Amino acid sequence: MDTENRNETADDAEAGRPTLKTLAFMTGLGVTTVSRALKDAPEIGAETRRRVQLVAKQIGYRPNRAGVRLRTGKTNVISLVLDTEEQIGGFVSDMIYGISEALAATPYHLIVTPYSRNNDPLEPVRYVVETGSADGIIISRTEPDDKRVRYMTERGFPFATHGRTDMGLEHPYHDFDNHAFAAEAVRKLAALGRSRLALLAPPANLSYYHHMRNGFAEALADCGLAEVPFPAATVDHSIEQIRARTRELLRRKLRPDGIVSGAGASTFALVAGVEDEGLGIGTDLDIVSKQSSRLLHLLRPQLHVVNEDVRLAGSELARAVMGRIAGAPVASLQTLSTPTTVESYRPGIPPR
Amino acid sequence: MDTENRNETADDAEAGRPTLKTLAFMTGLGVTTVSRALKDAPEIGAETRRRVQLVAKQIGYRPNRAGVRLRTGKTNVISLVLDTEEQIGGFVSDMIYGISEALAATPYHLIVTPYSRNNDPLEPVRYVVETGSADGIIISRTEPDDKRVRYMTERGFPFATHGRTDMGLEHPYHDFDNHAFAAEAVRKLAALGRSRLALLAPPANLSYYHHMRNGFAEALADCGLAEVPFPAATVDHSIEQIRARTRELLRRKLRPDGIVSGAGASTFALVAGVEDEGLGIGTDLDIVSKQSSRLLHLLRPQLHVVNEDVRLAGSELARAVMGRIAGAPVASLQTLSTPTTVESYRPGIPPR
DNA sequence: CTATCAATCTGTAACGTTTCAGATTATTGT
DNA sequence: ACAATAATCTGAAACGTTACAGATTGATAG
Numbered sequence: 001m002d003t004e005n006r007n008e009t010a011d012d013a014e015a016g017r018p019t020l021k022t023l024a025f026m027t028g029l030g031v032t033t034v035s036r037a038l039k040d041a042p043e044i045g046a047e048t049r050r051r052v053q054l055v056a057k058q059i060g061y062r063p064n065r066a067g068v069r070l071r072t073g074k075t076n077v078i079s080l081v082l083d084t085e086e087q088i089g090g091f092v093s094d095m096i097y098g099i100s101e102a103l104a105a106t107p108y109h110l111i112v113t114p115y116s117r118n119n120d121p122l123e124p125v126r127y128v129v130e131t132g133s134a135d136g137i138i139i140s141r142t143e144p145d146d147k148r149v150r151y152m153t154e155r156g157f158p159f160a161t162h163g164r165t166d167m168g169l170e171h172p173y174h175d176f177d178n179h180a181f182a183a184e185a186v187r188k189l190a191a192l193g194r195s196r197l198a199l200l201a202p203p204a205n206l207s208y209y210h211h212m213r214n215g216f217a218e219a220l221a222d223c224g225l226a227e228v229p230f231p232a233a234t235v236d237h238s239i240e241q242i243r244a245r246t247r248e249l250l251r252r253k254l255r256p257d258g259i260v261s262g263a264g265a266s267t268f269a270l271v272a273g274v275e276d277e278g279l280g281i282g283t284d285l286d287i288v289s290k291q292s293s294r295l296l297h298l299l300r301p302q303l304h305v306v307n308e309d310v311r312l313a314g315s316e317l318a319r320a321v322m323g324r325i326a327g328a329p330v331a332s333l334q335t336l337s338t339p340t341t342v343e344s345y346r347p348g349i350p351p352r
Numbered sequence: 353m354d355t356e357n358r359n360e361t362a363d364d365a366e367a368g369r370p371t372l373k374t375l376a377f378m379t380g381l382g383v384t385t386v387s388r389a390l391k392d393a394p395e396i397g398a399e400t401r402r403r404v405q406l407v408a409k410q411i412g413y414r415p416n417r418a419g420v421r422l423r424t425g426k427t428n429v430i431s432l433v434l435d436t437e438e439q440i441g442g443f444v445s446d447m448i449y450g451i452s453e454a455l456a457a458t459p460y461h462l463i464v465t466p467y468s469r470n471n472d473p474l475e476p477v478r479y480v481v482e483t484g485s486a487d488g489i490i491i492s493r494t495e496p497d498d499k500r501v502r503y504m505t506e507r508g509f510p511f512a513t514h515g516r517t518d519m520g521l522e523h524p525y526h527d528f529d530n531h532a533f534a535a536e537a538v539r540k541l542a543a544l545g546r547s548r549l550a551l552l553a554p555p556a557n558l559s560y561y562h563h564m565r566n567g568f569a570e571a572l573a574d575c576g577l578a579e580v581p582f583p584a585a586t587v588d589h590s591i592e593q594i595r596a597r598t599r600e601l602l603r604r605k606l607r608p609d610g611i612v613s614g615a616g617a618s619t620f621a622l623v624a625g626v627e628d629e630g631l632g633i634g635t636d637l638d639i640v641s642k643q644s645s646r647l648l649h650l651l652r653p654q655l656h657v658v659n660e661d662v663r664l665a666g667s668e669l670a671r672a673v674m675g676r677i678a679g680a681p682v683a684s685l686q687t688l689s690t691p692t693t694v695e696s697y698r699p700g701i702p703p704r
Numbered sequence: 705c706t707a708t709c710a711a712t713c714t715g716t717a718a719c720g721t722t723t724c725a726g727a728t729t730a731t732t733g734t
Numbered sequence: 735a736c737a738a739t740a741a742t743c744t745g746a747a748a749c750g751t752t753a754c755a756g757a758t759t760g761a762t763a764g
Contacts, residue, residue, distance in 0.1 A: 422721090
């Protein structure tokens with residue numbers, strides 16, 4: 001037998017990164033056999049399998065991603081589609097860390113696909129799907145009737161959304177229970193004896209606007225409290241805008257004595273506006289705010305906060321897309337994160 | 353001539369995403385010609401070139417990345433190597449936005465390669481280099497004598513660092529001038545009549561620790577001021593730790609009347625510590641802090657701040673790696689960002 | 705009129721992987 | 735002893751791209 005010339009000469013396997021051919025040469029097997037042995041295919045002898053895998057481990061074989069991708073179409077990439085107009089707040093870092101965490105023990109890589117809020121949000125999604133540059137997509141800023149969700153669903157492209165939709169389509173998602181958050185917040189303010197509440201809400205096109213608004217409205221009704229409308233500002237506005245609008249809000253004849261804020265960074269502006277008007281947090285009015293980074297109690301200890309774990313959201317979303325790719329039932333890929341109870345610190349007493 | 357059967361039949365070019373073969377079929381040319389026409393190779397007729405490019409644009413041809421990558425080894429990917437233990441502060445978001453901005457008009461994609469600070473920082477770099485999963489790398493948390501820099505330099509692998517090194521190796525970098533920042537900060541405090549200054553510095557292993565420290569020390573000497581040592585805390589410590597250490601610092605017999613803080617998030621903790629001790633910012637002592645998000649003047653208007661544009665850093669770094677990949681001279685890929693002058697707001701007066 | 709040359713174009717092979725359709729054994733039943 | 739079968743293994747082809755080494759044409763020079 002001409003072992004000498006079975007799979008090219010030894011030279012081929014010499015330099016550079018080991019490939020299947022290298023393994024084939026070293027084991028004396030065919031490249032096909034090696035390929036199958038590595039993925040535990042059934043028709044490979046137990047000993048051969050072990051032998052191949054041993055050698056592969058020894059020489060540190062890593063499948064060439066381009067080869068796999070070209071042949072199979074599988075990219076082993078998850079794309080995080082990001083709005084780069086995102087306001088201050090660092091929300092995104094945690095999300096990325098969370099995703100990375102979930103991807104760490106898998107062959108998946110994370111690729112960031114940016115878009116500007118001013119452009120069509122469908123554009124980056126279409127790009128990824130059309131060019132097949134990822135196996136799955138994670139999107140945020142989800143809308144009740146979301147073009148992107150429809151697009152990907154129609155094409156059977158795996159994805160998970162940060163936030164739910166409301167269009168009769170089942171798909172993987174992770175969401176923070178903003179309904180519960182707002183309701184909790186209102187009840188807290190009620191317990192504090194506040195009665196005229198305002199809500200600094202998300203922009204009205206996003207899904208969680210409705211959740212938060214409904215939770216707010218329901219709890220308001222439950223507790224018999226009144227709303228002071230505050231439609232002029234959303235958590236998407238700039239710090240300066242929110243600050244200015246807050247001042248206007250507080251100059252009304254019937255100003256609120258309690259505010260629920262949907263985002264940590266916005267609360268910075270809110271507080272500034274309140275104090276610009278010579279009012280005191282915890283005295284003239286109370287604020288309950290959601291936050292993702294734990295800075296608010298350092299801003300003003302009198303603030304009441306509810307923590308949103310965005311890192312967790314990232315992990316969950318990554319798990320969800322991977323689940324979808326692997327064909328898991330969608331129902332098992334939908335998670336809702338329940339807000340913690342409202343945390344309050346007594347002024348002057350540092351938290352544990 | 354058997355045009356009928358030149359490059360397979362029409363069927364091949366029918367379904368799915370267009371490839372070079374599709375274009376070859378449509379134009380009646382060979383696949384090689386099409387490939388060259390698209391990249392403006394010299395030996396292609398002017399008309400042919402135009403014709404091919406027109407058709408390509410019309411049908412929305414996009415080169416298959418896996419094909420290119422397999423054939424040429426070029427990935428068209430930049431890897432951002434990230435420490436996922438990063439403290440609060442959202443620093444990373446801006447960096448990513450900046451990089452995305454610079455990559456937007458290029459064929460490059462951004463991939464995030466995470467690592468835990470507890471593990472070997474060389475590990476993710478080695479992974480990328482060994483598997484060839486990117487054409488270039490961006491790293492941060494640069495050290496004066498940086499293993500990663502040495503590793504990549506030895507292998508001729510393109511990279512850019514956020515922060516400079518000091519090991520006699522030329523390489524692309526972007527850095528914020530922390531020396532100038534610290535010096536500016538000290539001068540500001542001197543001008544405010546402060547005389548005993550402390551520095552909340554970065555961890556001592558990082559390059560910019562030395563820059564900041566030296567700037568601090570030099571300006572201190574220039575102004576004839578004294579230092580109150582504060583080695584117990586760094587900007588990498590947790591909020592709680594910094595807060596506690598700050599309290600200890602302020603309980604010393606000779607406490608500082610001015611503090612320079614190297615990071616925005618740390619300043620939150622610093623302020624809390626100061627106020628825990630019953631001292632007032634702007635009265636008992638002044639603080640000059642660096643910040644990347646513009647929240648500090650909302651925390652306490654009395655704070656003096658210098659802004660670091662991390663988004664810009666991201667763009668510059670991306671440009672630098674791409675330059676390196678394209679073979680630009682290293683000297684042209686080293687940028688230093690000069691700090692703005694110290695911004696101060698008078699209490700109660702909202703900033704423009 | 706032929707040889708040379710430049711200008712265009714072309715097919716083949718290769719990158720590393722997986723799938724397909726066998727080929728080679730060894731094992732079994734009769 | 736022989737065919738049938740199961741258990742292993744195998745080469746060739748293909749994914750889409752680019753580099754290499756020509757082929758074809760028309761024009762130019764001798």
